[in-house]
Amino acid sequence: EDVIKNERILSPFSGINPTENFYFRYPFLDYGNSVEQRDKALEFLHKRSYIVAPVTIDAKDYIFDLLYTDAWQRDDEGTMQYIICLYLSHLHSVIEFRGHQAIHFFGKPLSQIMLIHANRINSDCLDKVITFVQQQGNEFVPLHEVLQEPIYQSGSAVINRGQFLSWKSKTSDGTLLQVAYPNVDPTILEHYESIRQKNHQLI
Numbered sequence: 001e002d003v004i005k006n007e008r009i010l011s012p013f014s015g016i017n018p019t020e021n022f023y024f025r026y027p028f029l030d031y032g033n034s035v036e037q038r039d040k041a042l043e044f045l046h047k048r049s050y051i052v053a054p055v056t057i058d059a060k061d062y063i064f065d066l067l068y069t070d071a072w073q074r075d076d077e078g079t080m081q082y083i084i085c086l087y088l089s090h091l092h093s094v095i096e097f098r099g100h101q102a103i104h105f106f107g108k109p110l111s112q113i114m115l116i117h118a119n120r121i122n123s124d125c126l127d128k129v130i131t132f133v134q135q136q137g138n139e140f141v142p143l144h145e146v147l148q149e150p151i152y153q154s155g156s157a158v159i160n161r162g163q164f165l166s167w168k169s170k171t172s173d174g175t176l177l178q179v180a181y182p183n184v185d186p187t188i189l190e191h192y193e194s195i196r197q198k199n200h201q202l203i
Contacts, residue, residue, distance in 0.1 A: 003048070022051070023050065023052075024045055051147065054113055054152060059114075064090070066196060084124075088128065092132070095136055113146055
């Protein structure tokens with residue numbers, strides 16, 4: 001119902017046509033509670049000509065955005081710049097992790113798909129994010145080019161409920177490997193939860 005409603009809202013602005021391919025990202029990267037639920041949703045999306053866009057790089061910008069917005073509301077420029085530095089640092093960890101993971105599991109670098117929300121921190125420092133990503137030796141290419149990677153077509157890249165996209169591989173003895181995704185610093189998470197709870201109380 002939400003997908004169909006969204007099409008009606010967006011079609012006057014973007015010329016959306018259900019007979020043409022366009023992209024869909026699952027909210028919260030949540031593919032469903034079960035295989036049956038996942039497959040039913042995928043069948044619906046495919047019938048409406050959606051291409052599901054996975055995510056491999058999620059720097060948790062929503063966490064840093066809440067801290068950044070709180071500092072912005074207090075006109076605390078020093079803290080705002082500090083939060084941007086923390087955000088870029090975590091982004092670096094995730095990019096590095098994905099690069100190492102691709103080499104470990106597939107023996108070659110892979111194109112990545114980065115999730116960026118339309119929020120205040122990205123609005124104010126998107127130029128820094130783009131420059132930073134490029135300085136890591138990356139270039140930006142259209143999504144349809146990235147999705148030509150066999151790994152994205154084979155279903156080997158999976159997203160489970162409550163987890164970020166993870167690649168899995170077996171060792172010679174059959175043991176399943178799954179490398180832990182980089183975590184945001186616990187102190188940052190504490191501040192995030194504190195501000196989130198305070199905002200919830202105000203509502």
